Amino acid sequence: MPGLQDIKVAVDAVVFGYTSKEGLSVLLIKRNIEPFKDVWALPGGLVGNDEPLEDAVQRELKEETGVSINYLEQLYSFGNPNRDPRNRVISITYYGLVKPDAFELKADTDAGDARWFNIKNIGQLAFDHNDIISAAHNRLKSKILYEPLGFELLEGKFPFSELEKLYMAVLDRPIDRRNFKKKVTKFGFLEETNEKQSLDGAGRPGNLFKFNEEKYYQLKKDGISFEI
Amino acid sequence: MPGLQDIKVAVDAVVFGYTSKEGLSVLLIKRNIEPFKDVWALPGGLVGNDEPLEDAVQRELKEETGVSINYLEQLYSFGNPNRDPRNRVISITYYGLVKPDAFELKADTDAGDARWFNIKNIGQLAFDHNDIISAAHNRLKSKILYEPLGFELLEGKFPFSELEKLYMAVLDRPIDRRNFKKKVTKFGFLEETNEKQSLDGAGRPGNLFKFNEEKYYQLKKDGISFEI
DNA sequence: TCAAAAGTGTTCTTCGTACACCCATGA
DNA sequence: TCATGGGTGTACGAAGAACACTTTTGA
Numbered sequence: 001m002p003g004l005q006d007i008k009v010a011v012d013a014v015v016f017g018y019t020s021k022e023g024l025s026v027l028l029i030k031r032n033i034e035p036f037k038d039v040w041a042l043p044g045g046l047v048g049n050d051e052p053l054e055d056a057v058q059r060e061l062k063e064e065t066g067v068s069i070n071y072l073e074q075l076y077s078f079g080n081p082n083r084d085p086r087n088r089v090i091s092i093t094y095y096g097l098v099k100p101d102a103f104e105l106k107a108d109t110d111a112g113d114a115r116w117f118n119i120k121n122i123g124q125l126a127f128d129h130n131d132i133i134s135a136a137h138n139r140l141k142s143k144i145l146y147e148p149l150g151f152e153l154l155e156g157k158f159p160f161s162e163l164e165k166l167y168m169a170v171l172d173r174p175i176d177r178r179n180f181k182k183k184v185t186k187f188g189f190l191e192e193t194n195e196k197q198s199l200d201g202a203g204r205p206g207n208l209f210k211f212n213e214e215k216y217y218q219l220k221k222d223g224i225s226f227e228i
Numbered sequence: 229m230p231g232l233q234d235i236k237v238a239v240d241a242v243v244f245g246y247t248s249k250e251g252l253s254v255l256l257i258k259r260n261i262e263p264f265k266d267v268w269a270l271p272g273g274l275v276g277n278d279e280p281l282e283d284a285v286q287r288e289l290k291e292e293t294g295v296s297i298n299y300l301e302q303l304y305s306f307g308n309p310n311r312d313p314r315n316r317v318i319s320i321t322y323y324g325l326v327k328p329d330a331f332e333l334k335a336d337t338d339a340g341d342a343r344w345f346n347i348k349n350i351g352q353l354a355f356d357h358n359d360i361i362s363a364a365h366n367r368l369k370s371k372i373l374y375e376p377l378g379f380e381l382l383e384g385k386f387p388f389s390e391l392e393k394l395y396m397a398v399l400d401r402p403i404d405r406r407n408f409k410k411k412v413t414k415f416g417f418l419e420e421t422n423e424k425q426s427l428d429g430a431g432r433p434g435n436l437f438k439f440n441e442e443k444y445y446q447l448k449k450d451g452i453s454f455e456i
Numbered sequence: 457t458c459a460a461a462a463g464t465g466t467t468c469t470t471c472g473t474a475c476a477c478c479c480a481t482g483a
Numbered sequence: 484t485c486a487t488g489g490g491t492g493t494a495c496g497a498a499g500a501a502c503a504c505t506t507t508t509g510a
Binding site for chain 2 (some may be wrong): 457458459460461465
């Protein structure tokens with residue numbers, strides 16, 4: 001039973017980004033203070049005394065990486081007594097999605113560097129941050145099955161194959177192109193434009209699509225059944 | 229940005245019980261200290277300095293209600309700066325399932341009383357505990373769709389209709405008996421016994437069923453698709 | 457004999473899934 | 484003309500959803 005309680009409260013953010021070149025990526029910072037100095041870690045930090053948790057994540061994210069994000073969702077709270085070698089710190093974690101190109105990454109005093117890392121290419125991180133990312137990735141994989149996904153991660157107009165590749169990157173498995181298109185089209189949150197993709201290499205240029213934002217958010221609220 | 233951080237960390241538990249008479253119920257305690265003295269609230273309290281979060285919930289639950297529970301799952305962390313009128317307290321909440329008859333409720337120094345309340349008959353609780361219960365109930369309703377449920381809530385042998393009623397109580401809507409039975413039977417986590425229900429009133433006595441514990445936990449791990 | 461609860465099958469529709477060939481473009 | 488990626492339809496099987504009458508028992 002506690003005498004005087006001495007536990008610190010932190011927030012950490014798992015921010016996912018996607019580009020067709022890089023695949024599914026996570027935003028990390030390099031710590032420039034001990035413990036774990038010079039080790040990569042999730043952006044995050046202590047919560048202010050009168051600061052709502054969401055504000056704290058946004059603030060830390062902005063300070064440490066320059067990224068703002070309009071949608072963050074609480075993931076899990078990690079409270080193992082030994083997860084921080086100094087004192088007891090529990091971390092309330094959040095995850096979110098962002099277009100990596102939308103921000104110029106910056107570093108500040110707390111963070112020596114900020115970079116995107118492909119989800120498959122993340123080394124040993126500080127604290128229990130590998131576990132946190134793994135939990136976030138699992139959540140994302142299951143979330144994708146009952147909520148539409150993509151609007152937060154793709155540019156305004158994109159060829160259909162981009163969405164396919166995004167889903168394959170998130171789920172980390174192949175998808176049948178025809179069935180995927182049938183299913184997505186039926187939901188009606190995509191609109192076909194008249195424009196065509198400007199190809200970089202060979203291949204038939206695809207039509208460009210865009211999200212119907214209204215339907216997208218409607219379906220996000222209502223929930224979908226998306227078995228790919 | 230924080231100066232010296234002064235935030236307390238608590239855990240609270242939403243424990244669901246079920247009986248055919250009472251329906252789906254939640255375990256509450258009556259507070260006998262300020263704030264919210266004499267108001268009903270979730271069992272819970274501050275986390276010890278070196279105490280794992282799960283241990284803290286179990287301990288508080290045991291102390292305040294006498295109930296032990298073998299499965300608790302983290303629900304959400306509530307961190308609104310004003311949720312406690314005294315200081316800032318963030319609460320990491322858990323939920324779990326238990327057979328209400330399995331324990332004799334007791335009260336102790338922190339809790340003046342402990343009782344089961346039908347989920348539909350919960351008044352105004354202390355703090356933001358109504359929100360917490362509502363989040364737990366929603367989680368339970370969606371969880372039931374991809375995990376089997378019932379083993380933790382029903383006695384060893386029970387008529388099939390008990391399981392039906394349990395699902396209806398949790399989902400708070402009617403279910404088609406024939407389709408439900410078809411579906412449940414197909415999963416194979418139920419075994420029919422030769423015994424018959426001993427009726428209290430009129431009506432044809434039903435066969436008694438029991439859970440096949442092994443298959444039940446296997447399906448719990450693997451996940452099911454249970455659209456009722 | 458009546459009221460209460462249990463037991464039981466069929467049909468229709470929807471959805472998931474497997475699968476292969478032609479088209480447009482740049483090199 | 485070839486390599487690359489885009490575009491498209493069908494057929495089968497599984498599962499969900501709607502739906503009503505008979506049986507057993509206690510009162």
